[in-house]
Amino acid sequence: METERITVKEIARLAGVSIGTVDRVLHDRGGVSAETKERIDEIIASLGYEPNILARHLSLNKTYTFRALLPRIDQDSGYWALCLEGLRLAERDFLAPYRARLRVDEFDRYDRSSCSRLLDDVVAEPCDGLLFAPAMPEDLLPALERLSARGESRSGGPVPYAFFDSEVEGASPVASIAQDPLRGGRLAGRLLSLLSRPEGLLVALSAHAGDRHIAKRIEGFESYFSEGGRRPRAIEAYECRDLEHPEEREGFLSGLFGSGRDIAGVLVANSSGHLVGDWLADRGLKDGRAVVSWDLVPANARALGEGRLDCLVSQRPMEQAREALLRLFKFVLEGAPAAEPSAAIPLDVYFRENIPVGAEAGEGFGSRERSYR
Numbered sequence: 001m002e003t004e005r006i007t008v009k010e011i012a013r014l015a016g017v018s019i020g021t022v023d024r025v026l027h028d029r030g031g032v033s034a035e036t037k038e039r040i041d042e043i044i045a046s047l048g049y050e051p052n053i054l055a056r057h058l059s060l061n062k063t064y065t066f067r068a069l070l071p072r073i074d075q076d077s078g079y080w081a082l083c084l085e086g087l088r089l090a091e092r093d094f095l096a097p098y099r100a101r102l103r104v105d106e107f108d109r110y111d112r113s114s115c116s117r118l119l120d121d122v123v124a125e126p127c128d129g130l131l132f133a134p135a136m137p138e139d140l141l142p143a144l145e146r147l148s149a150r151g152e153s154r155s156g157g158p159v160p161y162a163f164f165d166s167e168v169e170g171a172s173p174v175a176s177i178a179q180d181p182l183r184g185g186r187l188a189g190r191l192l193s194l195l196s197r198p199e200g201l202l203v204a205l206s207a208h209a210g211d212r213h214i215a216k217r218i219e220g221f222e223s224y225f226s227e228g229g230r231r232p233r234a235i236e237a238y239e240c241r242d243l244e245h246p247e248e249r250e251g252f253l254s255g256l257f258g259s260g261r262d263i264a265g266v267l268v269a270n271s272s273g274h275l276v277g278d279w280l281a282d283r284g285l286k287d288g289r290a291v292v293s294w295d296l297v298p299a300n301a302r303a304l305g306e307g308r309l310d311c312l313v314s315q316r317p318m319e320q321a322r323e324a325l326l327r328l329f330k331f332v333l334e335g336a337p338a339a340e341p342s343a344a345i346p347l348d349v350y351f352r353e354n355i356p357v358g359a360e361a362g363e364g365f366g367s368r369e370r371s372y373r
Contacts, residue, residue, distance in 0.1 A: 005357035011049060014041045014357045054104070064100035068325065069118055070133040070165075071109040071286050075244065076207075078297045079317055080106075083133065083165065086318035090325040100329065103127075109135045109208070110242060121142035128283060129328045130161040133321075137168045139210065144171055149175060160331055164324035165317070167342075175327035175343040179315040183211050185269070185345050188292050188313055192265045193225070193233065195290035195310050200264020201234045207243045207270045217294075218331020243272040270296035273313040277308035296350055301359035304352055314348035 012022045017036060022033050025040045032040075073081040084104065091102045105121075108114040115136045122130060125144050130147075148154075148158055157360050162175035192202055208299045208310060218237050225233050240252040253276065257263060266289060268276050273293020280286040290310045295317065303309040329342065350356075 011040065011043055011047070014043050015155055019089045039097065050339055064098065064128045064132065065103065066100060066129045066329065067103045067105065067122060067127050067327070068131040069105050069107065069122065071135050072106045073111055077244070077271045077274065077299050079295050082297065082317040083321040086321035087325055089318070093260055094326055094329055098333070112136065112139065115139050124160060128165050129332045130159055131325050131328055132161060132163055133165045134163055134168045138169060141170055160328060162324045162328040164320040172282045174331045175323040175324055177320045177345065179345045179347065181216035182220035184313055184347055186218065186224040187218040188267050189224025191290045191311050191349065192267055192290060195292065196265030197288060199264045201236065201262055202265045202267070204237045204267040204269060205236065205276065206237065206239045207268070207272045208259065214269045221267055243275050249275060249279070259286060261368070265290040268293040271297050273301060273309050273312070274299040274303035277303045281308045298360050301355055307352065312350040314350060316345050318347065320345055
């Protein structure tokens with residue numbers, strides 16, 4: 001008998017019981033003798049039967065509500081816009097057939113109160129599952145504790161949640177999809193070492209104060225040059241609170257590159273690399289300086305194509321968000337976490353020669369998404 005043709009009716013016939021009895025065993029609703037349950041379980045195991053979860057939930061006419069919180073999509077050079085596109089792909093392909101809906105809320109990552117207000121709203125309004133880009137972990141952890149202590153999901157039990165983009169120490173998500181920041185930083189170190197002049201200073205720029213994920217990247221970058229007896233390089237790390245703010249960027253970069261130091265290479269540890277590459281090129285300061293950054297956002301793809309950036313490390317933002325929402329959704333439907341709830345996104349490297357077609361316009365990413373279920 002072919003597995004895909006097995007039905008509850010067939011199991012009931014083989015067990016000599018009613019369809020309703022099989023259904024009670026499948027859904028663990030009780031009211032069935034131990035002997036009958038054992039017989040039905042043996043038949044199910046021998047036939048390799050798997051219940052059609054989609055059909056079950058559609059027949060119950062059940063609806064689901066999920067919420068996703070992420071920084072404003074116009075921040076970090078469009079990085080979060082790509083994440084949002086990944087969420088919408090998951091909503092279209094996986095949530096919509098189950099009559100599930102997704103509510104997306106954005107917060108200003110430069111305004112702590114903006115995130116706090118959203119977190120308060122999440123705690124006060126139950127839903128079936130929560131997805132977070134944990135850009136402000138110092139506020140997120142207390143909110144998760146309040147959520148766990150206060151309430152339940154609409155279907156009963158604690159509200160499950162998942163992360164994408166980064167992880168938070170002390171939290172217990174049902175899924176977490178992110179790039180390994182230490183490995184990414186070490187990779188960036190190797191790339192900048194190969195691309196820059198050997199005699200000059202290397203600097204690493206952090207664009208967000210207190211961002212643990214970016215700090216880990218810079219830690220990995222610095223560790224690359226201190227491990228394995230590699231040729232030492234002079235390295236310095238700097239923090240600019242907001243490279244996207246024109247006046248702050250101008251003051252910071254003017255001070256850094258006007259100091260008279262021989263800077264041969266720059267690592268921008270987030271998606272703001274194009275801002276540094278453009279600043280240097282517009283002032284005739286790019287020649288002899290390599291710039292490595294993160295993320296194939298449209299502005300970075302354009303700068304890479306123009307030679308204003310030399311290399312990008314990509315962390316597949318669309319794929320991270322899509323996969324995290326899918327795993328959260330499967331957990332809510334099936335009541336059990338994936339065999340591997342956490343997954344590290346591969347480290348992709350882009351040069352001018354291999355920029356994907358359409359990257360400068362933010363197009364063409366969805367067709368290359370891969371699943372890590």
